[in-house]
Amino acid sequence: MTTTGSLRGRVALVTGSTSGIGLGIARALAAEGADIVFNGIDDDATGTALSRDTAARFGVRALYHDANMAQPTQIADMVRFTQDKLGALDILVNNAGIQHVAPIEDFPATKWDAILAINLSSNFHAMKAALPAMKARNWGRIINIASTHALVGSPEKSAYVAAKHGVLGLTKVAALETARTGITVNAICPGWVLTPLVQQQIDDNARARGTTIDDEKQALLRAKQPSGEFVTPEQVAALVIFLCGDAAAQIRGAAFNVDGGWVAQ
Numbered sequence: 001m002t003t004t005g006s007l008r009g010r011v012a013l014v015t016g017s018t019s020g021i022g023l024g025i026a027r028a029l030a031a032e033g034a035d036i037v038f039n040g041i042d043d044d045a046t047g048t049a050l051s052r053d054t055a056a057r058f059g060v061r062a063l064y065h066d067a068n069m070a071q072p073t074q075i076a077d078m079v080r081f082t083q084d085k086l087g088a089l090d091i092l093v094n095n096a097g098i099q100h101v102a103p104i105e106d107f108p109a110t111k112w113d114a115i116l117a118i119n120l121s122s123n124f125h126a127m128k129a130a131l132p133a134m135k136a137r138n139w140g141r142i143i144n145i146a147s148t149h150a151l152v153g154s155p156e157k158s159a160y161v162a163a164k165h166g167v168l169g170l171t172k173v174a175a176l177e178t179a180r181t182g183i184t185v186n187a188i189c190p191g192w193v194l195t196p197l198v199q200q201q202i203d204d205n206a207r208a209r210g211t212t213i214d215d216e217k218q219a220l221l222r223a224k225q226p227s228g229e230f231v232t233p234e235q236v237a238a239l240v241i242f243l244c245g246d247a248a249a250q251i252r253g254a255a256f257n258v259d260g261g262w263v264a265q
């Protein structure tokens, strides 16, 4: 990874950053010199080890906060924690997300509520908490990790697709409300990225159909992703870094597909 230290002095909070895409984004931000607050639902020891390792590896300050993104008061507490411990919150990446796959008539209402809370409402609560201080400093970057499912649907993913479409609407409104400030708000829409969230779906399909994990990986790609290759967390993270820079200051309310051609079809 080529880095320039372009974000030294900035403070970033990445929700859901103990795994997968969020971890890739947090590491890329730290590699650029940003101080980092990690978040996830892991135990304190895991989160603390991750932040210690990141601090040592990249020479930045790094902390962990275990706010449950389904809980608005815990989200506000995490934003305050970031500002108190690291002096500011300049870059907010709303990334935490979960999935559940079932037809609407079998979809548990509790799963619907949890997905809407974690994948959509958490973005609103985190922005609401972060925006006043960003406005006072007249600088900020908010990047919401949506999905191709913010743009197109797939069967059996009602809550996820509804939540991710909502993320794009929220991104546009937040971008308009900050249009005359130094704060930009944008969304990234990844296609398949091979993280634990997707591995779970692959494992479930292999179990249900009596096929191999590799068969199911190829089947996912064949069904949706014309490139035939998974997107990597590093590729999503590189776009986050670009959106944090001065060259992206007039990119506002946009949604970027990083999806091997999924939504071009």
Ligand code: NAD
Pocket (backbone or CB within 6 Å): 015, 016, 017, 018, 019, 020, 021, 022, 039, 040, 041, 042, 067, 068, 069, 070, 095, 096, 097, 098, 118, 119, 145, 146, 147, 148, 189, 190, 191, 192, 193, 194, 195, 196, 197, 198
């Ligand atoms: P992942 O399962 O690897 O990681 C999810 C992270 O979110 C973990 O750090 C986990 O601890 C955290 N998390 C889960 N529930 C939480 C909660 N209640 N409170 C706080 N943290 C919580 O998932 P991933 O694939 O890296 O997904 C990250 C984001 O990217 C999600 O918003 C997902 O919808 C989106 N996305 C993923 C893909 C993909 O193919 N993997 C594609 C498009 C979009």
